[in-house]
Amino acid sequence: MQLDAMYQEIILDHYRNPHHKGLRDPHDAEAHHVNPTCGDEVTLRVALAPADGAALDEKAIVSDVSYEGMGCSISQASTSVLTDLLIGRTVAEGMATLEAFTELMQSKGQGEPDEDVLEDAVAFAGVSKYPARVKCALLGWMAWKDAVSKSLEKEGAR
Ligand code: ZN
Numbered sequence: 420m421q422l423d424a425m426y427q428e429i430i431l432d433h434y435r436n437p438h439h440k441g442l443r444d445p446h447d448a449e450a451h452h453v454n455p456t457c458g459d460e461v462t463l464r465v466a467l468a469p470a471d472g473a474a475l476d477e478k479a480i481v482s483d484v485s486y487e488g489m490g491c492s493i494s495q496a497s498t499s500v501l502t503d504l505l506i507g508r509t510v511a512e513g514m515a516t517l518e519a520f521t522e523l524m525q526s527k528g529q530g531e532p533d534e535d536v537l538e539d540a541v542a543f544a545g546v547s548k549y550p551a552r553v554k555c556a557l558l559g560w561m562a563w564k565d566a567v568s569k570s571l572e573k574e575g576a577r
Contacts (some may be wrong), residue, residue: 429542433496438503443485447475448569452562454554459490461498463562467510467570475574477511484563491555493546498559500539510567516540517560524553 442449446464453460466483467475484502488495501520505513520540523530528548532541543556 423545426542426545429539430492430496433499433539434492437495437499439483439485439506440487440499441485442487443483446483446485448566448573450562450565450569452558452565454490454494454558456551457491457494457555459488459494459555459558461486461488461490461494461559461562463488463498463559463566465563465566465570467567470509475571477509477514477571479510481505481508481510481513481567486559486562488559490558491552493543493552493555494558497540497543497556498562500542501559501563504538504540505563510571513563513567517564520560521557523547524556 442464446466449462449464451462463486465481467479468482469475470478470480484506486498488498504516516536519533519536523532523544524547526547530544530547532544534541546552546556
């Protein structure tokens with residue numbers, strides 16, 4: 420099978436059978452992001468668990484990521500993929516993964532994704548050739564970043 424066809428298959432599979440979909444409790448923060456150019460929407464919640472009973476910081480574990488969304492297959496599949504990648508990681512690891520994915524999305528089709536880091540998210544490599552679709556692929560990730568920031572801010576204000 421051609422790489423592009425295989426990637427297409429991964430995206431469609433996540434779109435048809437999304438992982439970890441549905442809003443769950445408990446959660447620390449929620450973010451709602453929209454991509455007006457395509458009509459995509461995602462509401463995403465994160466739950467964090469302090470690493471050692473201490474304060475929530477970048478060493479905290481992402482104990483859950485749950486979401487509801489609607490829109491194109493790229494936006495919805497990308498959000499499904501990120502739940503697989505980020506649940507169970509630390510906030511710092513999640514931010515590093517977000518950075519790797521953002522870099523891939525900005526590569527204009529020239530990126531060489533690291534499958535060890537990005538797993539199914541490598542399937543979006545081809546999307547980086549289409550500037551209009553990059554926002555679709557990043558929608559859920561931006562909501563995740565936003566929800567994590569809110570969680571940490573809330574902790575800081577305690
Ligand atoms: Zn879209």
